Amino acid sequence: MILKQQILKENSKSNTVKIADYIADDPDKFEELISLFLGNDYRVTQRASAVVSLCTSNHPQLITPHLKKVILNLKKDVNTAVKRNTVRLLQDIDIPNKLLGEAADICFKFLESKQEPIAVKAFSMTVLANICKKEPDLKRELQILIEDQLPTGSAGFKNRGNKVLKQIENY
Missing domain, CATH: 1.20.960 (Mitochondrial Import Receptor Subunit Tom20; Chain A)
Structure with missing residues (x-):
């Protein structure tokens, strides 16, 4: 699966779940997702944020090496979905x-x-x-x-x- 292509394919819960299932507990795939999430493409960051939140909910250990970058990202002018999904994942870790x-x-x-x-x-x-x-x-x-x-x-x-x-x- 090419993550960016799949993220842009459609904005749906089923696609979010499909991508999260593909990533599962693989730190390398999650790192690729984090790089998309922290990028500058509005639509990609927006959709990736839901996947990051779901992956973190399923496998909390995945976010640990990226936590500082994810928290500091909130200081930037990020879209509402990124804020919402980031703060959502922070409440459970x-x-x-x-x-x-x-x-x-x-x-x-x-x-x-x-x-x-x-x-x-x-x-x-x-x-x-x-x-x-x-x-x-x-x-x-x-x-x-x-x-x-x-x-x-x-x-x-x-x-x-x-x-x-x-x-x-x-x-």
């Missing part, structure tokens, strides 16, 4: 201590932004809640940000926000 600060800064910016979609904000809340387990000093900042947005937040924001507030009470 153990972020190494040396990358916690970068991940927290990025997620706090996403959560503060009025332009970010609800999914990016919701996943950012979960990543930040997970970071608060290791860095409880951040708990108050997260709590304030969520509480400030709850009155005007969407149903999805309120749902995730209330869950995260309950979760961090115990930290």
